[in-house]
Amino acid sequence: MRNQLGVVVGYEKSRSAEEALRWGAAEAVARKVPLTVCRAWEWPYHEWPGELVPLELERRPAQRLLKDAAAWVGRHYPKVPLNTLTDRGLPSVILTDLSRDAELIVVGTRGYGALAGLVAGSVSAHVAAHASCPVIVMRGDPDERDAHEVVAGFDGSPQSLAALGFAAMETQRLAAPLKVLIAYRERGGEAGMQEPRIEAQALAWNELVSWQRRYPELQVDVELVDEPARPALLEAAQKARLLVVGARGLGEVRGLLLGSVSQAVLHHAPCTVAVVHASRTMASLSRPDWDDRPCLPPVAASPDRTDGLR
Numbered sequence: 236m237r238n239q240l241g242v243v244v245g246y247e248k249s250r251s252a253e254e255a256l257r258w259g260a261a262e263a264v265a266r267k268v269p270l271t272v273c274r275a276w277e278w279p280y281h282e283w284p285g286e287l288v289p290l291e292l293e294r295r296p297a298q299r300l301l302k303d304a305a306a307w308v309g310r311h312y313p314k315v316p317l318n319t320l321t322d323r324g325l326p327s328v329i330l331t332d333l334s335r336d337a338e339l340i341v342v343g344t345r346g347y348g349a350l351a352g353l354v355a356g357s358v359s360a361h362v363a364a365h366a367s368c369p370v371i372v373m374r375g376d377p378d379e380r381d382a383h384e385v386v387a388g389f390d391g392s393p394q395s396l397a398a399l400g401f402a403a404m405e406t407q408r409l410a411a412p413l414k415v416l417i418a419y420r421e422r423g424g425e426a427g428m429q430e431p432r433i434e435a436q437a438l439a440w441n442e443l444v445s446w447q448r449r450y451p452e453l454q455v456d457v458e459l460v461d462e463p464a465r466p467a468l469l470e471a472a473q474k475a476r477l478l479v480v481g482a483r484g485l486g487e488v489r490g491l492l493l494g495s496v497s498q499a500v501l502h503h504a505p506c507t508v509a510v511v512h513a514s515r516t517m518a519s520l521s522r523p524d525w526d527d528r529p530c531l532p533p534v535a536a537s538p539d540r541t542d543g544l545r
């Protein structure tokens with residue numbers, strides 16, 4: 236069955252994985268889908284035949300960790316159908332495989348302390364590039380930031396249209412306003428090159444009208460800025476709770492799974508980033524059972540922060 240895993244959270248023992256679990260659980264509730272918490276583990280040494288004991292040394296802590304995660308979900312979101320899954324292998328590969336049956340993947344970034352969150356970890360970067368569904372990468376510390384908006388980067392590409400739809404949905408869950416940003420300097424915004432940005436703006440509004448019909452309370456602003464996309468989005472992200480971009484844009488370099496702007500925000504944004512792949516997302520945005528579901532209700536912010544999951 237498609238999307239049977241619902242929201243998949245890549246979970247390990249780190250602060251940002253805990254953030255991912257909080258975010259993922261709230262998403263699963265709002266989307267009315269199951270939550271799947273996955274812990275992949277690797278045996279770092281050469282394996283001898285029949286060496287079951289050492290393997291158990293890795294497997295058991297993974298299972299314990301999932302048990303703790305399940306207990307936390309049970310306490311805070313007792314109604315959400317929960318799967319826990321532990322598997323041996325590279326986390327990036329396992330999560331990418333799971334994404335085929337997922338509606339959304341949520342992963343943390345590596346890093347603690349003063350430099351935490353500056354650079355995306357290799358797992359999150361790999362999953363964001365290869366997943367078959369949208370990917371949310373937790374970045375920044377939501378408790379330390381007074382940021383509310385959802386910002387979507389829009390360049391008129393099909394991928395950015397999908398990003399816009401995803402962002403509109405997220406604004407409902409987060410009860411947040413949406414800012415759609417069109418940075419036109421890179422796109423030939425010098426004097427005499429007015430067309431592309433006007434076109435992109437019209438395209439954005441055209442798409443937003445249908446989202447506004449679905450979510451009448453959607454508060455949205457489309458902002459044109461005479462700046463290149465990367466600095467413009469990173470600047471706007473200062474005030475954002477979530478920054479949504481398409482995996483690719485209008486760039487013509489073939490074969491890349493992520494464009495330069497999406498890569499840059501994954502590595503440097505001060506807030507959580509969602510990467511949306513058009514071809515892999517549109518199906519879930521417009522699937523037939525959509526209209527049967529009630530609109531996503533705004534849910535309360537994630538449960539009170541504590542040190543570690545409790």
Ligand SMILES: Nc1ncnc2c1ncn2[C@@H]1O[C@H](COP(=O)(O)OP(=O)(O)O)[C@@H](O)[C@H]1O
Nearest residue numbers: 388389418464480481484485486494495496497
């Ligand atoms: N000029 C722009 N203004 C706003 N957002 C942009 C702009 N360019 C790119 N983006 C955002 O970044 C995403 C990825 O685009 P990009 O990294 O530029 O890929 P490509 O290299 O294929 O053009 C787009 O889908 C869009 O969400």
Ligand SMILES: [Mg+2]
Nearest residue numbers: 484485486494
């Ligand atoms: Mg581009």
